[in-house]
Amino acid sequence: MAIFIRQKKTFCALITYIAVLLSHPIFCQDTGEKDSLKPNIIFILVDDFGWNQVGCYGSKIVRTPNLDNLAREGAKFTSAYAMPQCSPTRAAFLSGKYPARSGMTKVINNRFFGSAPMLTPKVRKKLPPEWYSLAKMLKSSGYTTGISGKWHVADNYPLAPIKEKKGMAYFNAYGFDWAGDASEGKAKNDKAVMDITHEILGFIDQNKANPFFAYVSHFTTHSPLAAPDTLVEKYVKEGYTRMTDKWGIIPERPTADFLAMTEHLDYSIGLIVEKLEKLGLTENTLIAVMGDNGALGRFWDHTPLRESKGSLYEGGIRVPLIMKWPKAIKPGIEVETPVHIIDLYPTFMEIAGGRGKQGYKNDGVSLTPLIFNKGTFNREVLYFHHPHYVPMYGKTPGSIVRKGDYKLIYYFGDYLNTEGLEAEHRKLYGKLELGEKIELFNVKEDIGEKKDLSAAMPEKVNEMMSLLRDWWEETEAALPVKNPDYNPNDPFAETVNKER
Template structure:
């Protein structure tokens, strides 16, 4: 790898060369929590106003087929940071307080819970630190068993143990920060019109940007927005969003609260980007914004995509993905090539001119730098894989959940253990329970995944099934097994 030979000519107009100081780009990675593919105005949302993220899209590149590595938080974050799929990592679900198995009355038993991202895995932060970057992390981690409190960082497996030099825990102004105080679960008269509470987590990131930097930096800002609890204390914002939602919408109240959270997220991203510009860092900073998984089904609903967070239909894994680097990406560029969250580690490594020998040899991701340079560039077709050998929801909620996973129906439906391969226009979903048939979809003609072509396209089905099985076997994926405690209901 010699990325400097590829990358530096693009900066010629800006007079950037390796002969002058260390002018490698800074990297700002902004990760939203549970933000759906259609939640932003720049992705077609008609109810919510997101001017700051829309501007980021207008100034850079918007990807239409970007995917989170998993349909659930911890698994996705582990894959973002390592460039490896949850199947390869053996980290496919969320962290828990204690080891054990899912409390689900079902025919299969999912693998045991993974509690921590192993410190033996090399993260983006560790790769970039070795390349000479200053590293910082603020926000939601969720990659270790809860320490001291819900989502608390472990001293042995938290960000400082995974390559981040600067890191501070803070819920910010997200409802997590006050949800244990029931008297605060209401509109606050202290919040004036057109004002929002200061977000401590964003404040930490802004102070880092304003600091002195003698070398390029990698800053990861991991928002808690828009994860549940879905709530705003700003009545003016709630009421403004509510006016845009038709009176006839069955979830109008929920969508107003959720929309207020989306617009709050946009506001804090705007604060961060404004600080970047004020510090004179905007032109030489690669900014990447995306979400850890698809949106919650009980709120905006992800239509026209089927499914949601927790399952592997498009609504659970297709996410917003915006990239800006002014010296490289022309404003208002759109890229329709499928990309995935596991691509970030190799991409950032190439931008940072990290030594190839410093990268893990078993990465699943691929640098998307060629697409940033030219969105219609030839990008050798490759298979993308997902593996979710778990059930959702857990406990009695699983028994009560609807069987069918629909489109914008407002329900958290049953997710059963399954894996996915996407190859070109085709997507195969393999289910592991006996009697649950596999599904094959042609996404360009069937984005909502309504017409199962498994029976009508046996040759394509067979090839994809074979490649999916081979991949899972090659990376030692953990599989669901017969549940010894299951009592079949005749």
């Protein structure tokens, strides 16, 4: 009898323990209570955003107090990379795939040069909606997903015309519950910075009760330049000239207009921070801000980095990346480890408690060991593939491999030599040199990529090229080939697209 009573008490205690355990939020069936532990995620992608365009990255002439505060209160990455152009970067963010694997290696409406020395490969011109996008992954994890601003991974630049023509079903297919109407074509004087911001503020307000993902996709600081006149006038009074050409055809840097655009962007980020504070969401919201490529060299000097937008040198691909999440990221962290925009997909997936999809290849590595100072970040090598011509930026088809402090640039069949030509004096593209070209730099010791080590370190070159070739094969990267219709008299004449 005593044994039975003890067993009955033990059984009752076990039942009580299970009941208490199941009442924990992790097991709770109420979606709001369950998901309240997940952080909100706000990702702000800035167009043509130079690495040193922000105060905390070294700018002495433009005011970015809100971005500086985010860096001071969170993590600043000093070696964060994107692609040298817009569409490949944005597609890499949403897909988590290297452009070489996704096939989205250039701007979807980019020019084609059929008389150039190399015949560039065909590219995917639309991010497939059936792919397991970052938005789909977060949505499956209980997030409400929204986007406002620039699209540029399919069909058109801004979201607004696509939404008007095709409706929300178009964006639902990509995993977004909501898409805004902001468009730089509708904005009068600021490239829709405030329109995008106010749409996102409204999205946050409507979805504050449950976890949300907001993709804030700006058109600024891309040309044509546009900023509120009061801000432009402030910089004019400080001695900077107004632009004479808003498209950047005429080299001018820095103009009052460009500086005003940067400050205006920073102000808009401050409004998002204020909204989170007002709603009591600051502590458990991750804000990440990043550039999609370097700034246009005719607008901004990237020194100490070499070159600018469109280039495979650091000025074209190294960009600001700042993350703040008070609940989990300690203030003042500075990360020197090289990272890539593809890493945001697995990072957001991990912190959101999301899951990958069987058969869907993700090339990124979660950044949580770097921002939480826990665990090991397991990646030694980064790759970039841009097999296209961008002659207006002095760029021919090439790939990059970075391992540790060393970075190798491989040009497939020609090279535009801009040595000795400052961006503001470059009337054409530089001197065209035929043949493969390899450059090797120690970017930690030589951030300006001034000393080519390829001749002095042949073993390192062989090692890096072997890695690159293996990666081309593994990703099934499309490579350029010699062009039988090469015209040395006019190599960069735009022709009908006949990409192989």
